[in-house]
Amino acid sequence: MTIGVALNATGPENQIDASVRLAKEAALAGLRSAWFGQTFGADSPQLAAIVGREVPQLHVGTSAIPVFGRHPLPVAGQALTAQAATHGRYHLGLALGTKLLTETGFGLPFERPIARLREFLTAIRQLTETGAADFHGELLTATTPIPARVPGADAGVPLLVAAMGPQALRATGELADGTLPYLAGPRALGEHIVPAVTAAARAAGRPAPRIVALVHGVVTDDVDAVRKKVTEQLAFYEQIPSYARVIELSGGQRAGDVSVIGDEETVAAEVRRYRDAGATEVVFAGTEVAGDADRLRTWRLLGELADRPTG
Template identity: 55%
Template sequence: MSTEPVIGAALSFAGTGNAVDDVIERARVAAAAGLGAVWLGQRFDYDAIALAALIGREIPGVTVGSSAVPIFGRHPIIVAAQAQTAQAATHGRFQLGLALGAAELTEKAFGIEFRRPALRLQEFLIATRELFATGTVDFRGEELSAQAPLPTSLPGADPVPPILVAALSPRALAVSGRYADGILPNLAAPRVLEGHIVPAVTAAAEEAGRPAPRIVAAVTALVTDDPAAGRERLFAATGFYERVPSYRRVLELGGATRAGEIGLVGSAADVRAGLHEYLDAGATELILTQTGLLGREVERATWEVAATVGR
């Protein structure tokens, strides 16, 4: 028996008033619109895991997750403790999304070299999975080490939070297939999902004897009667990704040069059809992103349309 795909939304705040209150209210609106999950990107002004825990505590029934927390500048013991706290706070509705991040931000912010990212990802996943599974860790790798001097299990943090990775490059996809529960690809057009990303991560999971990975695709979407204005706002909001090598690669594979070209912008029928293309290409779940660029009314309309996909 097939199940309906979970459709979620990435949340941000308006920039005025109390940011936490604002995001929680937007999560209420998303849940009321029919969405089953909300996701928080990691920034420098709030903590995505903590905010996800607050949302899940306030709004019963909705799944919450980080999409995604960069691993550079963080340690598995700390991140696992944060994730377990969120899992206990939400009574099992938290999902841990991790990312490699971007060298441009990592090196400037933390003063550490962005080196051997795929190996660091592998070691981070091994250590985190050990912490979740055993309540301790004793791991010594080439890029990081993790030894817990005290037990790390947290009562109430059940089940073990799923780990998903914002993976795009071949090496990151291979590592994610072997050690994670799924991936969070962003700006990957349907033909890129179907022809490159899904086969790579699925093959790695099969080789490792793991279940089929979840493919939680992030899709920019705006339901609007002014697609030209929406597209311009999308170009401005997503230009940063064009400077990141992994994103440039998937954009080129999708026949695009600018990140804003990948977004679904137009009528309800157009956006709904575009979302179905992602599911047909192998996505098991979707995350709508950049939905607030044209205001709250457009955002709610976009969420309501997306909530009907798969029904």
């Protein structure tokens, strides 16, 4: 099972320089991939391209770019550029986004999100696989009167979706290569997410999907204080219906309840639970919450787990 980390350079240092430095530390610890979230700040495909070129030991990915406020043509260009820069080690994560950020930030109505996701995936698959598109949907049009190829980019950038609800999982299984659930504990993963996306992929005649579980967690001795801090930091997600639902399906009430916080033995056991629930890859986020010492301690453990047999 592949194990990676989500990098979030939030200090006063130049974010690009800090991300490269953190990625080098992650690679030295034995981690296999580095992922970058998309907010209103740094452009995650550019960040992934730079880091992936500077740290060739790592696969890199975005988790995840909302489909509202974007168009498949420029996103495909970003993805193909990152794929060429990293010589085939880039993974594109997409998301529905949220009503709050879509309507407040972009001034766009958050309407028909599943239909938009389906059209976006269909168009961007054409673009990333062939460098051309001729797609005319209800919500999106993507055509290429001139070529949209990026020489050096491998055909077929892996497409993943941060899907957790039934309709989004169905679309993901049918049209993407896998899913990127966040704050979904092993119970929600094994009982709801994995069966739904796998069944949809099978019905569509597609290969078994990748299940890249994004886990918020850290190795620390100060469990109570860190969990309190994490619960406060993640409270925003509890306002979002899809996250609230998956937290409940995981057996939690607060977002902090599904975070993995404890000593090495505790965290290793939880990683095994994710694997047993169907995760093909585990990516730890929020490892910086308890400071550099615990972050490096967490990365060392995850690097060791990445080297162990999965059987």
